[in-house]
Amino acid sequence: MKIYVCVKHVPDSAATITIRDGSRIEENITFLMNPYDEHAITEAAGLRSQLPDAEVVAVCVAGPAAENTLRSAMAMGADRSILVVADRQIDSMLTARALQAAIEADGTPHLILAGKESIDAEGMQTMFRLARYFGMPAATNAVKISLEADGAVVESEKEAGSRDILRLTLPCVIGAGRGLNTPRYPTLPDIIKARKREVKKIDLADLDVSSPGGKTEILSLAPVAENREPREIAGDAAAAARELVRILKEEAKVL
Amino acid sequence: MKKIGLFIEFKDDEIKPANDGMVTMAQGDGHELFALVVNADAAACRERLSAYGVSAVVDITAGGGAWHPDGWADAVVQAMNACGIETLMGLTSPQGRDLLPRIAAVLDAPLVMDCVGVDLDRNVARTTQYSGKAMAEIQLTGRHHIYGIRAGAVSPAPRAAAAEVHAFSAVEPTASGIEVLSTRPGEAGTVDLAEADIIIAGGRGMKSGENFKLLQDCARAMGAAVGASRVAVDEGWVPYTFQVGQTGSKVNPKVYIACGISGSVQHFAGMKSSEMIIAVNKDPGAAIIGKCDYYIVGDLFEIIPEVTRALGAAG
Ligand SMILES: Cc1cc2nc3c(=O)[nH]c(=O)nc-3n(C[C@H](O)[C@H](O)[C@H](O)COP(=O)(O)OP(=O)(O)OC[C@H]3O[C@@H](n4cnc5c(N)ncnc54)[C@H](O)[C@@H]3O)c2cc1C
Numbered sequence: 001m002k003i004y005v006c007v008k009h010v011p012d013s014a015a016t017i018t019i020r021d022g023s024r025i026e027e028n029i030t031f032l033m034n035p036y037d038e039h040a041i042t043e044a045a046g047l048r049s050q051l052p053d054a055e056v057v058a059v060c061v062a063g064p065a066a067e068n069t070l071r072s073a074m075a076m077g078a079d080r081s082i083l084v085v086a087d088r089q090i091d092s093m094l095t096a097r098a099l100q101a102a103i104e105a106d107g108t109p110h111l112i113l114a115g116k117e118s119i120d121a122e123g124m125q126t127m128f129r130l131a132r133y134f135g136m137p138a139a140t141n142a143v144k145i146s147l148e149a150d151g152a153v154v155e156s157e158k159e160a161g162s163r164d165i166l167r168l169t170l171p172c173v174i175g176a177g178r179g180l181n182t183p184r185y186p187t188l189p190d191i192i193k194a195r196k197r198e199v200k201k202i203d204l205a206d207l208d209v210s211s212p213g214g215k216t217e218i219l220s221l222a223p224v225a226e227n228r229e230p231r232e233i234a235g236d237a238a239a240a241a242r243e244l245v246r247i248l249k250e251e252a253k254v255l
Numbered sequence: 256m257k258k259i260g261l262f263i264e265f266k267d268d269e270i271k272p273a274n275d276g277m278v279t280m281a282q283g284d285g286h287e288l289f290a291l292v293v294n295a296d297a298a299a300c301r302e303r304l305s306a307y308g309v310s311a312v313v314d315i316t317a318g319g320g321a322w323h324p325d326g327w328a329d330a331v332v333q334a335m336n337a338c339g340i341e342t343l344m345g346l347t348s349p350q351g352r353d354l355l356p357r358i359a360a361v362l363d364a365p366l367v368m369d370c371v372g373v374d375l376d377r378n379v380a381r382t383t384q385y386s387g388k389a390m391a392e393i394q395l396t397g398r399h400h401i402y403g404i405r406a407g408a409v410s411p412a413p414r415a416a417a418a419e420v421h422a423f424s425a426v427e428p429t430a431s432g433i434e435v436l437s438t439r440p441g442e443a444g445t446v447d448l449a450e451a452d453i454i455i456a457g458g459r460g461m462k463s464g465e466n467f468k469l470l471q472d473c474a475r476a477m478g479a480a481v482g483a484s485r486v487a488v489d490e491g492w493v494p495y496t497f498q499v500g501q502t503g504s505k506v507n508p509k510v511y512i513a514c515g516i517s518g519s520v521q522h523f524a525g526m527k528s529s530e531m532i533i534a535v536n537k538d539p540g541a542a543i544i545g546k547c548d549y550y551i552v553g554d555l556f557e558i559i560p561e562v563t564r565a566l567g568a569a570g
């Protein structure tokens with residue numbers, strides 16, 4: 001039985017972003033696995049023990065440098081991985097098509113895991129599109145997954161901590177939320193073992209990807225200006241507190 | 256002129272206030288605004304919606320009234336088709352995150368979530384990317400266009416219209432593969448952080464879960480919601496729903512008060528669009544001091560109770 005995990009190769013959130021040509025970022029910065037995808041990989045590694053002959057396969061659509069992210073995925077528990085090599089940034093509609101084609105060409109999924117959101121594009125949609133293309137049910141922001149004989153029971157976190165308890169038929173697609181687990185960071189032996197595992201590379205152009213019903217395209221990208229001018233509220237605790245309340249009332253007008 | 260569908264969200268049988276800003280965003284040169292209301296009392300909300308420019312309320316009945324993510328998505332798609340609506344807007348709320356991408360997937364249509372602006376004539380969305388570090392203008396191409404709107408991105412501006420209510424009964428969709436076993440409610444009375452006007456948040460400087468009571472008291476006195484940094488969540492002081500930041504909630508309140516929070520890039524990713532940021536920190540060198548509007552250098556355990564007291568005296 002195969003569990004596929006979609007992992008995205010994203011800029012380190014701590015990195016400073018520089019914009020090139022007004023529409024993309026300079027890529028000479030550190031890239032890592034999307035944080036929610038770490039939860040997805042960790043969950044897959046945990047679920048594997050419950051399934052007979054289970055294999056965990058990480059799948060990524062990105063440039064060749066994403067091999068590093070797939071090595072991390074394998075160090076965290078994936079048995080092997082697939083890199084769909086794209087020579088440019090592609091949107092989530094085409095990405096979902098590419099993921100579907102790559103998974104379909106590889107095997108029959110029992111379960112597909114993804115993250116609930118990527119921290120670069122912040123699209124929040126790839127898992128739903130992938131599920132639709134496959135004709136599978138989908139859930140997102142999963143904080144608990146229990147596999148049953150013929151389905152998966154998923155707790156999907158909603159507003160103010162409320163949860164939908166859903167039963168999905170298998171195979172299905174689930175987007176991992178942060179409450180799902182604590183990512184298991186790899187040890188040195190894990191990392192060394194991962195070096196020997198397979199990263200199968202497929203060119204996006206060589207996949208049979210049907211074209212989606214539309215697209216999104218970045219027209220312009222600009223740094224978000226940090227233009228606050230910090231002013232100190234001085235005085236002892238009581239005086240500062242009174243001044244703060246005055247600011248809330250008279251300047252922010254929220255009281 | 257376009258027909259714009261607006262998915263209206265309810266909480267405890269009331270229209271969520273954030274819808275008003277979304278409807279305002281859709282006002283524009285002669286667009287016809289259709290409020291899409293699923294399994295709720297549409298007639299009761301007619302006046303409220305028409306005050307912001309909605310001219311038709313589509314009263315959708317789906318799946319016997321109960322919540323079902325695929326059932327609702329399918330019902331909205333059916334109503335859009337029946338009314339000839341090709342552009343849809345909804346909130347990037349927890350429900351919107353579950354519903355809008357499903358609708359986009361059914362229609363195989365482009366979707367941009369968390370928009371702070373939309374140009375409905377050119378089909379262009381404005382949203383942040385890269386953990387809030389960059390502002391992107393995104394062109395949507397296709398027959399349908401779907402936008403998830405960030406709560407509070409636009410202030411509501413009234414514009415009177417006369418809304419008519421149209422009933423629409425969705426056809427039972429084919430089996431979806433999802434069964435909703437139950438919905439477990441969250442904590443009573445908790446405000447969704449993304450829609451709060453004032454947030455007072457605590458970080459490692461709070462030192463314990465009990466100390467968050469100081470923030471709760473202060474929050475109650477000013478009508479604020481309580482947030483937290485990831486450290487406070489990871490330490491188990493408050494639940495994950497409190498977390499603000501790149502891997503927590505993205506918020507944009509009128510005022511964000513950060514107490515004992517250093518101001519990491521990842522924390523800022525979730526709150527940098529706040530109108531006013533106020534920091535309470537004992538370290539004058541903390542990153543947040545250089546990136547806020549007002550700061551108090553001092554011990555939060557002395558300052559916060561004084562603020563609560565001052566609010567009491569003022570109120
Ligand atoms: C992939 C990734 C995602 C992340 N996502 C998030 C996220 O979503 N949200 C988030 O918050 N973080 C996130 N982080 C963590 C982030 O990098 C920081 O570690 C975290 O924000 C620090 O929290 P803090 O400010 O509470 O703690 P610290 O950085 O330790 O700061 C504590 C502050 O409290 C002050 N202080 C201490 N005592 C007092 C006192 N008595 N009175 C006043 N001030 C006091 C100190 O001067 C200090 O400035 C993420 C990290 C990674 C790698």
Ligand SMILES: Nc1ncnc2c1ncn2[C@@H]1O[C@H](COP(=O)(O)O)[C@@H](O)[C@H]1O
Pocket residue numbers: 006007008009034036037059060061062092095099113114115116117118119121122123124125126127
């Ligand atoms: N290029 C990609 N390669 C692999 N997985 C991806 C890619 N883009 C998105 N995903 C998956 O889809 C999830 C949601 O992404 P997004 O829709 O961009 O927020 C991510 O957490 C990944 O699991």
